[in-house]
Amino acid sequence: MTGSNIYIFQVDAFTKKPFSGNPAAVCITDSKMEEGWMQKVAQEMNLSETAFLWPSNDKSFNLKWFTPTTEVDLCGHATLAAAKILFSQNYLSQSEKNEITFNTNSGKLTANLIDNMIELDFPIEREVALEEYDELIRALRIGYSSIKFVGKNQFDFLVEVESEEKLGEIAPDHNKLAELTERGVIVTSASSLPSYDFVSRFFAPAVGVAEDPVTGSAHCNLGPYWKDRLHKDELIAYQDSDRGGEIKVKVDEQNDRVILGGQAVVVFKGTLLCQ
Secondary structure, eight states: OOTTOEEEEEEEESOSSTTOSEEEEEEEOSSOOOHHHHHHHHHHHTSSOEEEEEEOTTSOEEEEEEOSSOEESOOHHHHHHHHHHHHHTTOSOGGGTTEEEEEETTEEEEEEEETTEEEEEEEOOOOEEOSOOHHHHHHHTOOGGGEEEEEEOSSEEEEEESOHHHHHHOOOOHHHHHHHOSSEEEEEEEOSSTTOSEEEEEEEGGGTEEEESOOTTTHHHHHHHHHHHHOOSEEEEEEOSSSOEEEEEEEEGGGTEEEEEEOEEEEEEEEEOOO
């Protein structure tokens, strides 16, 4: 940001190709703006998330995330997008150029630049198995015979289905899902391809996102879930949306952390003319 200009960027996250992955807006200001203003900007951008950044006194950055309808407490792809802008657009000093600390509603999160990969240090999310889930399965419009597991973490439901083919067939009732969820539903299966360990989709109509293209925060749960089943600490995941995206996941259970690795592409930069 220079003078009174407020810059806003659009970044495709968890991809190395433009016009794929998950697009996020990143808005950088000199100080905290009113949350109502942030919500209006996010609604104007009309992407699954818009990240808002402003500097802190200790060389870290404050970070908030908004969907077009509400603020959320954790977002992976918009954090990756924010880190990409700070690393690539000369916002950091020489001593800070490879590591960023973000102050968020989910605590301190870090981003590290390693070659052309950005690694995000996020908290682990663990699910608890559910015994009653009839309404959820009806809203997802999938047969009970396809279900291998249903659970819930503090943000989302987690559903494992029997195959990647079944995962791709899901066409949920978004209105019903919005009534049943606080944030969203992760649906996952083992990958049919040797290049990936597991695949997933993410539906979040309750926060204004019918289907998210690539959901970093969902992998805070998916990482430990598939680690337990595949007995691997490092996994490669693919989110099977129309745009698609790849996430590298490292599970550090000793410290209750998940490292999410991905690339990102800056698509455009603009200036907000209305405040």
